[in-house]
Amino acid sequence: MPFGKPRSLFDRTVIHRPVPVVDYSWVERTQAGGRVEVPIWTGYHPAVRVTLAVKPDGTASGLFASLPFGTLPAEPGCPCALGPSDDAAFTVGLLLPGVRRFVLHDGDPHTHAVWLTSPDGSWASVTRPAGIAPKVRQGGPRRLWREVMSAWGRWEDLGRPRADQLGVTVTPTSQWVWLGDPAVGLAVLR
CATH class of the missing domain: 3.40.50.150 (Vaccinia Virus protein VP39)
Known part of the structure; x- marks a missing residue:
């Protein structure tokens, strides 16, 4: 055509x-x-x-x-390991257009790293060994991890749609x- x-x-x-x-x-x-x-x-x-x-x-x-049924296990109170077919991750993505997420695993299902980037050059690195609070490093004009936590909180406040x-x-x-x-x-x- x-x-x-x-x-x-x-x-x-x-x-x-x-x-x-x-x-x-x-x-x-x-x-x-x-x-x-x-x-x-x-x-x-x-x-x-x-x-x-x-x-x-x-x-x-x-x-x-x-979404397809089944998600990766995530620790309560932390959106860093939101699975690839997770309603929360989908909503966070809609609330934060332009933010890209990369999840890296080392073979241990309880240990992972999350990298976040945005077009303005902002970035965040979040590592979370099993049972330990996440270690967050960020750079650029925005604090992407704070924005992710805020968007995740908004999803929770909306009743976890x-x-x-x-x-x-x-x-x-x-x-x-x-x-x-x-x-x-x-x-x-x-």
């Missing part, structure tokens, strides 16, 4: 490549009542598919899919994540 507006609208647009935000042209190319399916990726968590219903006013809204309780609303000028009410934003994607 050539670039530009299609001659007719689709009833379903399926994107397979994970993206950090929804390209509004996908909503424009889908007729009212149609669906846009796209995996949303954060640097903190693998992509989770969202299915958006396109409305006559040109907006689209919908819920994320459930599952990924499938969160949704996205997309308009021509913005898009946001919500919990419960599509009109009330929890985090801005764009």
Whole structure:
């Protein structure tokens, strides 16, 4: 299909490549009542598919899919070992766009290191041997570990929502994540 507006609208647009935000042209190319399916990726968590219903006013809204069952064990009170398919890690990623997380294990399931980076050059290194408080080192203009702890606390304060309780609303000028009410934003994607 050539670039530009299609001659007719689709009833379903399926994107397979994970993206950090929804390209509004996908909503424009889908007729009212149609669906846009796209995996949303954060640097903190693998992509989770969202299915958006396109409305006559040109907006689209919908819920994320459930995460696969099963997570890595995490010690209570510490989000550093949040598993790859963990609702908390997914929410933290949505609340902290641009922050990337790398988890390193040395073979011991209770020992790990977490590296965090952001586009502004901020970084954090968190190591946690079994049963010992995490050792945190940070640099750059932001304190990424403090932001992660704050986002994790917000997830807890919200009642620990599952990924499938969160949704996205997309308009021509913005898009946001919500919990419960599509009109009330929890985090801005764009």
